[in-house]
Amino acid sequence: MNTPVIRLAPTLASRNRQQLLALLPAIAIQLWQWGPPALLALASASASALLADSLGLAWRRQAIWPGLRQGEALLTAVLLSLLLPDAAVPLLCLCTGGAILLLRQLFGGSGSSLFHPVAGGLLLAAPWLPAGLPHADIPLSLALLAGGLWLLWRGLLRWQAPLGLLLVVLIALPVGSGWLLGQSALWLLAGWVMSDGSATPITPRGRLVYGQAAGMLCISFVTLTTQPDAGVTLAACLLLLSASAPLLDRLTLSPGPRT
Amino acid sequence: MSRPSILPAHTDPGSQPLLTTPLPAQLRLWLQGASCCVEVGQRVLKHQLLAEADSEFGVAVHAPTSGHIRAIGPLPQALPDAPLLDGLQLQPDGLDEALSLPAESNWPALSALALAMRLQDMGVMGQHGPLLPLAWAAKASPLALLIINAVENEPFLQADSMLLCEQAAAVAEAMAMLGRILQPARLVLAIQQEQGAAINALRSLAADQCWQLEVIQAPYPAGDEAQLLRALARPEESGNSLCLPVAGVHAAGRAILHGEPCISRIVTVSTALKQSHNMRALLGSPVADLLTCAGLSSQQHALVHGGGLRGFALPDATIGIHQHSHCLLVRPRQPALTAQPCIRCGDCASICPSQLQPQELYWHCSRQELAQAQHWRLADCSQCGLCSAVCPSQLPLLDSFRLASQQLLLAEQQQCAADAARQRHRFRQFRLERDKQEKAQRLAERAAQQAAKLAQQAAEPTSHAEPTATAADKQAAIAAAMARAAERQQQRPAVAPSVNSSEREAAIAANRQAAIEAAMARAAARKAAQEAAKAAAADAPAMAKDEDQNKPGLNQQQQALIQAAMHRANAQKAAASSSPASLDQDKKALIAAAMARAAARKAAGDETEQDK
Numbered sequence A: 001m002n003t004p005v006i007r008l009a010p011t012l013a014s015r016n017r018q019q020l021l022a023l024l025p026a027i028a029i030q031l032w033q034w035g036p037p038a039l040l041a042l043a044s045a046s047a048s049a050l051l052a053d054s055l056g057l058a059w060r061r062q063a064i065w066p067g068l069r070q071g072e073a074l075l076t077a078v079l080l081s082l083l084l085p086d087a088a089v090p091l092l093c094l095c096t097g098g099a100i101l102l103l104r105q106l107f108g109g110s111g112s113s114l115f116h117p118v119a120g121g122l123l124l125a126a127p128w129l130p131a132g133l134p135h136a137d138i139p140l141s142l143a144l145l146a147g148g149l150w151l152l153w154r155g156l157l158r159w160q161a162p163l164g165l166l167l168v169v170l171i172a173l174p175v176g177s178g179w180l181l182g183q184s185a186l187w188l189l190a191g192w193v194m195s196d197g198s199a200t201p202i203t204p205r206g207r208l209v210y211g212q213a214a215g216m217l218c219i220s221f222v223t224l225t226t227q228p229d230a231g232v233t234l235a236a237c238l239l240l241l242s243a244s245a246p247l248l249d250r251l252t253l254s255p256g257p258r259t
Numbered sequence B: 001m002s003r004p005s006i007l008p009a010h011t012d013p014g015s016q017p018l019l020t021t022p023l024p025a026q027l028r029l030w031l032q033g034a035s036c037c038v039e040v041g042q043r044v045l046k047h048q049l050l051a052e053a054d055s056e057f058g059v060a061v062h063a064p065t066s067g068h069i070r071a072i073g074p075l076p077q078a079l080p081d082a083p084l085l086d087g088l089q090l091q092p093d094g095l096d097e098a099l100s101l102p103a104e105s106n107w108p109a110l111s112a113l114a115l116a117m118r119l120q121d122m123g124v125m126g127q128h129g130p131l132l133p134l135a136w137a138a139k140a141s142p143l144a145l146l147i148i149n150a151v152e153n154e155p156f157l158q159a160d161s162m163l164l165c166e167q168a169a170a171v172a173e174a175m176a177m178l179g180r181i182l183q184p185a186r187l188v189l190a191i192q193q194e195q196g197a198a199i200n201a202l203r204s205l206a207a208d209q210c211w212q213l214e215v216i217q218a219p220y221p222a223g224d225e226a227q228l229l230r231a232l233a234r235p236e237e238s239g240n241s242l243c244l245p246v247a248g249v250h251a252a253g254r255a256i257l258h259g260e261p262c263i264s265r266i267v268t269v270s271t272a273l274k275q276s277h278n279m280r281a282l283l284g285s286p287v288a289d290l291l292t293c294a295g296l297s298s299q300q301h302a303l304v305h306g307g308g309l310r311g312f313a314l315p316d317a318t319i320g321i322h323q324h325s326h327c328l329l330v331r332p333r334q335p336a337l338t339a340q341p342c343i344r345c346g347d348c349a350s351i352c353p354s355q356l357q358p359q360e361l362y363w364h365c366s367r368q369e370l371a372q373a374q375h376w377r378l379a380d381c382s383q384c385g386l387c388s389a390v391c392p393s394q395l396p397l398l399d400s401f402r403l404a405s406q407q408l409l410l411a412e413q414q415q416c417a418a419d420a421a422r423q424r425h426r427f428r429q430f431r432l433e434r435d436k437q438e439k440a441q442r443l444a445e446r447a448a449q450q451a452a453k454l455a456q457q458a459a460e461p462t463s464h465a466e467p468t469a470t471a472a473d474k475q476a477a478i479a480a481a482m483a484r485a486a487e488r489q490q491q492r493p494a495v496a497p498s499v500n501s502s503e504r505e506a507a508i509a510a511n512r513q514a515a516i517e518a519a520m521a522r523a524a525a526r527k528a529a530q531e532a533a534k535a536a537a538a539d540a541p542a543m544a545k546d547e548d549q550n551k552p553g554l555n556q557q558q559q560a561l562i563q564a565a566m567h568r569a570n571a572q573k574a575a576a577s578s579s580p581a582s583l584d585q586d587k588k589a590l591i592a593a594a595m596a597r598a599a600a601r602k603a604a605g606d607e608t609e610q611d612k
C-alpha cells in the first residue's frame, strides 16, 4: 500500500504524545502537591499499563512494539494516576492494568473498545476509594484547563462532547452545580476521555448530544443521590452513555444525499 | 481544521526553464481503446499513426519520434493495481525523421462531431478518453458554458502553470479555435489564485479575447471537474456545460491549427515542494529517463506518480509516461508504515469535500462489500485523498476506494459484454455520420469544380436530357444500394477484433489482399462507369429521336454497373471471410465502397452534365 506523500494531520502516535504533553502542567502540580509518592504512583501505573498492553497484544497475536509505540497505554496510566491521587499504589496498578486488559484488549484493541479504559478503571477503583467529600483542587483544574485549551488550539480536541457537558453544567449553575467546576476529575474526563472517538458517537451532532446527556445524567445523580465523588459519577455516566453511542451513530450517520 | 490552512500553498514554477528530455532509448506507449496498425519490426516516422481508436473512449497513438517497433504486447500501467494493458515498444533511431504535417486550412468549417473525431485521431486526450466526448459531440446541443480548467492546487503540481507561462499565446489560440467551432455562450478559463505567474502571462495577452479569466480561491479539490462546474456554472447553465483540461486544449490547438498529433507533454519532477524541474517529455518516455534529466537516480528513491495527495507509488522506473502523467515525485525510501485500526475520530468525514463517511466506506471496501460501499456513495468519492492525509491511524483509505472503484468498473464491464458490441456499433455510427458529412461536403465541392470546368467546355448543349438523367440517377441509386449492402455485409463479422499477434498478421495480409481486390474492383467499376457515360453520351442524340431505342443501351449500362458492384461485393466478401474481421479491413472496404459510390455518382453526374 502507498504512503500518502503529504500528511495533513498528526498520526496517532504523535497525537497521543501531544495529549500527554498537554497533561504536563497538571502532572507538575500533582507532584508539587503530593511529593515523591505521586512520582512512584505514576511510574508504577505506567509500568503496569505497558505490561498489560503488551500482554494483550501478545495474546491477540499483534506486533507489540508498534502497538506500544502509539502511547495509548501510557496515556491511560497518566490519566488514571491523576484521577486517583490518593489511591494506594497497588490499587492504582491493578485498576490500570485491569482496565487496559478488560476494556481495550478484550474488545480488540484501541478503536474497537466500546468503553473507555480510563472511565472503566476509575469505576473499578471506586469501591476502595476513601469516602468523604473531595475538596476542590483549583490549581490542578486550572492546569488541566490550560492543557485542554492548548489541545484545542492545536486542533487535536474534538470539542463537541466536552462543550455539551460544560454547557449543561453552566446552565445548571442555579441548581448548585458550581462546585463541579472545581473538580479536576471533571476537566480530565471532559478533555481527555470524552474527546476520544472510539467510545463516543462519531458525528459532531451525536457528540454534542452525548456530552449534554452525560452532563444531565451526572448532575441529576450528584444532586439526587448521596454519591459525593463527581469523577466516579461522571465516569459511570460516560460508561452508561458509551453503550448508547452505537445507537446514536446509527441515528446520526447517513450516507448523505446522492448526487 | 480548515483545508486552506493545512495544505501547502501552490508554488509557481518560477524562473526555472522548461527542460527538454533527451531522446530515450526506448518508448513504451499504451493502447487504450485503440487498435494497432503497425507491425513488429516496421520502421515508423515521427507523427506516424501507430494505433487508431477503435471505441468511443479510445484515442489514437502516434509515433513520438522515428524508429522501429520492437514489440507489441501487454505492458504494466502507471496505475495502482491495474492489470497489464496492451502497448507498443518503439526503439528510436535518433534521426527524428518526421512526416510532413498537413495543417487543416478550413477548420472553421468543422462540425463539433468532426472536431471531436479529429481530436481523437490526433490522440488528444481529456480527463477520460478523447478530449471532446463523442457522445456529447454527436448530440450537438448548444453549449452554454465551456470551462478550460487550468486550476492547479494539488501540492507539487506545476505542469499546467508551466504550460501557461510558456505557451499562453498558443493556449489562447486553441481556446479561440474551440470557441469558434463549439460556439459556447460563455468561455471561461479557470485558474487558481496562487498561480501568479500563469495569471500574469494570461493577463499580458491582448485584452480583446473571446474568453474570461476566472480566478478561483477555494481550496484544494476546487480544480475537480464537478467542483469547478458547481462553482462556475450558473443554474441555467449547469445542464449543458463542459470542462476541459488546459493541457488537452493546448494539444487540441496544435492538432487542429498545425496538424500536429499529441506526442509529448510537460511533466513536473519534484523532490520537495520548492525543488522541482519541469520538462517536456515525449509520451512513452521511461520514468527513469525523466529522473536522469532532473539529475536524480531512480535507484535510491521511491517514486510516486501524481501529486501530493492523489499520487500513488510506481513499482518500477521503466514505465512510460502517458498523457495524464503530470507529475512525478521522488521521495526518500521509507519503511512501510503499519496502519493502526480506525479510532473513529471522524476527521476524515469532517474534511471530505464530498461529505462522505470515509470510515464507513473503508470498512466496507476493505471487506470487499461493494454493494454496501455503493450504498455509502463510493461513486461520489472524487478520490481527492484528503481523508488519507488526515487519518491519524494512517489507514490506506484512498487506495481502498480506488481499488474498489476499479473492481466495480471491471465488474460492470464484464457484466455487459454485449454493451461492448453496442459501443462499437455506436462508434461506427459516429464515424459514418462524420464520413457522410465530409463526403457531402467533398462532393459538393467537386460538383462545383466540375460544373465550372464543364461550363467552359460546354459546346454542344442538348435539350433532351431528362430521361437519361433520371435513368442515370436510377443506376447510381442501384449501385449505391449494392455498395451499401456490401458494406453491411462487411460490418457484421467485425464484432470482436482480436489482438493476438498471429491473427493480426493474418488480418494484415488479408487487408492487403482486400485492398488489391478492392482496387481492382474499383478500376473495373470506374471503367464500367466511364463506358456507361460514353454510351450515354452517344445515346443522348439517338434518344431524343426514339425513346424505345435507348432501352437496350440503358440495360447495357445497368448491367455493367451491376456486374461491377457484384464483383466488388464478392471481392469484399471473400476478403472478409478469409480472416477474422479487423477494423482496418472494414474501413478499407468502406473506403472502397465509398469511392465506388462516388465514382458511380460522378459518372451519373458527368452524364447529366454532358447531356446538358
Ligand code: SF4
Binding pocket: B348, B351, B352, B353, B354, B355, B356, B358, B380, B381, B382, B383, B384, B385, B386, B387, B388, B397, B398, B401
Ligand atoms: S478521497 Fe473520497 S472519501 Fe476521501 S476525502 Fe476525498 S472524496 Fe472524501
Ligand code: SF4
Binding pocket: B341, B342, B343, B344, B345, B346, B347, B348, B349, B358, B359, B362, B387, B390, B391, B392, B393, B394, B395
Ligand atoms: S480519520 Fe482514520 S481513524 Fe479517524 S475516523 Fe477516519 S478512518 Fe477512522
